[in-house]
Amino acid sequence: MDSSKLNIKGVSLIESLVCLVIVGIGFIGVNQMMSYATTSIDRSIDANKINFLSETAVEDIIGDPNNASNYSFSQQCTKNYSSSGSLADKAKAKWAKHFMQENQLKINDQFKKLPCEMLDSKEATINSSFERTSVKFKFRSSNGKKEKFIGVVVK
Amino acid sequence: MRKTKAFSLIEALVATVIGAISILAITYSYIFFNNTYQKITDKANMSASGRSSLKMVAKDLRNAGYKNINYEDATGQTWDRWIEKIDAHDGTKGDKLRIWYNTSVSDRLEIRYYLKKDSSGETYLVREEIQNPVRNPVKFKPKTIVSKATDFQVFFNDQNGNRVNNVTVGSDNQSKVHTAEVYITVRSPNELLKNPISFEMLNGGTAGNFTKRDKYLRETFYISVYLRNVVKL
Numbered sequence: 001m002d003s004s005k006l007n008i009k010g011v012s013l014i015e016s017l018v019c020l021v022i023v024g025i026g027f028i029g030v031n032q033m034m035s036y037a038t039t040s041i042d043r044s045i046d047a048n049k050i051n052f053l054s055e056t057a058v059e060d061i062i063g064d065p066n067n068a069s070n071y072s073f074s075q076q077c078t079k080n081y082s083s084s085g086s087l088a089d090k091a092k093a094k095w096a097k098h099f100m101q102e103n104q105l106k107i108n109d110q111f112k113k114l115p116c117e118m119l120d121s122k123e124a125t126i127n128s129s130f131e132r133t134s135v136k137f138k139f140r141s142s143n144g145k146k147e148k149f150i151g152v153v154v155k
Numbered sequence: 156m157r158k159t160k161a162f163s164l165i166e167a168l169v170a171t172v173i174g175a176i177s178i179l180a181i182t183y184s185y186i187f188f189n190n191t192y193q194k195i196t197d198k199a200n201m202s203a204s205g206r207s208s209l210k211m212v213a214k215d216l217r218n219a220g221y222k223n224i225n226y227e228d229a230t231g232q233t234w235d236r237w238i239e240k241i242d243a244h245d246g247t248k249g250d251k252l253r254i255w256y257n258t259s260v261s262d263r264l265e266i267r268y269y270l271k272k273d274s275s276g277e278t279y280l281v282r283e284e285i286q287n288p289v290r291n292p293v294k295f296k297p298k299t300i301v302s303k304a305t306d307f308q309v310f311f312n313d314q315n316g317n318r319v320n321n322v323t324v325g326s327d328n329q330s331k332v333h334t335a336e337v338y339i340t341v342r343s344p345n346e347l348l349k350n351p352i353s354f355e356m357l358n359g360g361t362a363g364n365f366t367k368r369d370k371y372l373r374e375t376f377y378i379s380v381y382l383r384n385v386v387k388l
Contacts, residue, residue: 027184034191041198045374048206056379063381090316098377105375106355
């Protein structure tokens, strides 16, 4: 047998190990992508809920246009509104409660809260002039890096 | 020559070990990717169901009580109904919501939302349409809008933000309604949790009223709608 042929007979142990490492790195990459996809879909569900909550807030103001100026609202990660006399106060207490997802779904005796970081916030700003009153509901997430808002003219 | 004829025992053992590790890693990865894919797909379904159903309910609620400007009461067509809620409908823990509004000068549309039970006892949310419900009803087959819905709750508030109960056709409370709050709890189509956990569907109601313990995931979607047409009646 020709000795040069013996050298190209198969894959060496080192070569196969290198292959395994490369394939392993590929798997780790895909694994990371899967984890990212899972957190992304969770964020998407939360964003969905937040959109509806923002819509809720705007609807409440549309329902009480003459007192729109009473609906200024600002909340970070703790609930700072409680129910009291006026409709605006009750509405703001309701929003505060729903932004904490209280009174909805309890999992293992704990309310499932929306994620909230230090610079995240929910704000309702009312601009009133002689001609019109407009509302802007702003929601900051991802530690204040992402901002979404919904705005309407209520009167 | 003899030295290069076959694998040595050590080489064969090393190859077997590497092969076994590779197969294990691939099997584990396959199971992990498959589970994760299932989880992502189910969560995406839950999110889409919650979003589309709430949008649909909100749109109908905004139309509730819409009365055409030229509408005239004819025989058997008294304008006596625009919104109604029935608690714990048909053996489920969910509510039944009924909404009426004009679609033309003479015709009305009735929309019903309620939970139905399938053969296994699991509930799903349906939307049913009835054309001209007072004079000459034409019923359409209920359409499933959330195939895995655990709970559907509706609450009404008056213009002072206080809860209004017993909102039914013929009662004065129908006219007191100012806003409606809707809660829909959506369940994942497949079991996604390793161990069962307990869920309590409070959804604006009383604690301890509705609990489940299983391996499904659940999410509650909520919206509050100003009933602009009911308020104008």
